[in-house]
Amino acid sequence: MPTFVDVYGWDAVAKLLTDIYNDLSIPTSDNSNFIYNLLHFHAGADPLEFAIRTSLLCAFICWFLSMANGTHSWVDKLWSIVPAVYAIHYAVRDMLYWPKDVAFNYIPRLYIAAFLISIWAIRLTYNFYRKGGYGFDSEDYRWPYIASKAPGILWFFFNIGFICLFQNLLLAFIVAPVYFSWKASLIENTPLNWIDALAILLFVGGLALETVADEQQWAFQEGKRTAIEKKEVLTGDNKRGFLTQGLFKYSRHPNFFGEMTIWWSVYLFSVAAGYPTYNAWFNPACVGAASLTLLFQVSTTLTEYMTSEKYPAYKLYKKTTSRLIPLPAGTSLDELERKSQ
DSSP states (O other): OOOHHHHHOHHHHHHHHHHHHHOOSOOOOSOOOHHHHHHHHHHHSOHHHHHHHHHHHHHHHHHHHHHHHSOOOHHHHHHTTHHHHHHHHHHHHHHHHOOTTSOOOOOHHHHHHHHHHHHHHHHHHHHHHHTTTTSTTOOOTHHHHHHHHSOHHHHHHHIIIIIIIIHHHHHHHTTHHHHHHHHHHTTOOOOOOHHHHHHHHHHHHHHHHHHHHHHHHHHHHHHHHHHHHTTOOOOHHHHHTSOOSGGGGTOSOHHHHHHHHHHHHHHHHHHHTTTTTSOOSSOTTHHHHHHHHHHHHHHHHHHHHHHHHHOTTHHHHHHHSOSSSOOOOOOOHHHHHHHHO
């Protein structure tokens, strides 16, 4: 009989990944219709396996489109959408195939997680849209920079391995805690508990922080653009070229910190699903949030290097303001600049 060890054990996840690696094909039936076979596979496959295979398909599509039009931000266009699809998939999958003569096993934890992730997705999709991110030729400014520094063959494999493959798999794994919550419910449908409450609180807090930071950054960029168009005399942050007010007084990247908080809070749902019967504080579902955290460290370093090259005052900003975690504000750049005059 399966136990929580079978749910949270690293060996079980490793076996699932090995099976996927050894056979990437979609199992077929006697019916030759592709859609029928896909639905048949969806009904019988492990939900995480289906999500991973979907991410591999997305990776191929992103690579194909990047080769077709020469831009490399196709994963960015999926970033805020695909995680919500995976979360909803985990939440409603059983509803599609549950026997009609058996009482349905409702799992509130899944529905709460899927709802929260969907709210995150709607907000982030809108923010990406208003910045023109869904334009056919739009591209993250960092990709051309990296491409200019890397030999052609190295950039080719970087596009395949990191931009397309790694990032699409990451989008599947950051939502994996919802899958583990589902799988744990097959052993024991654990009632909502204080860990769920903590997860919800952290998620809402991270989402609020990210939302306010994005709104402040949008208002600043729009204000700077308008001032330049009207040929006004630029002062303060507009003159420096980057935002140091609002939340950006306490963190150079408060939106990044909010995003990391969101996905670590989602991880807590997987912990809550086994509590208190099983101690799952450290389980395979952490891979997604941990990988995202590492990715933010690398991307932040690159972003700040490029920003420092473009805006000389940014080096001083780095000395007075926390990198990610919001901390008490240091001396403002306006004051430092007045003292240096």
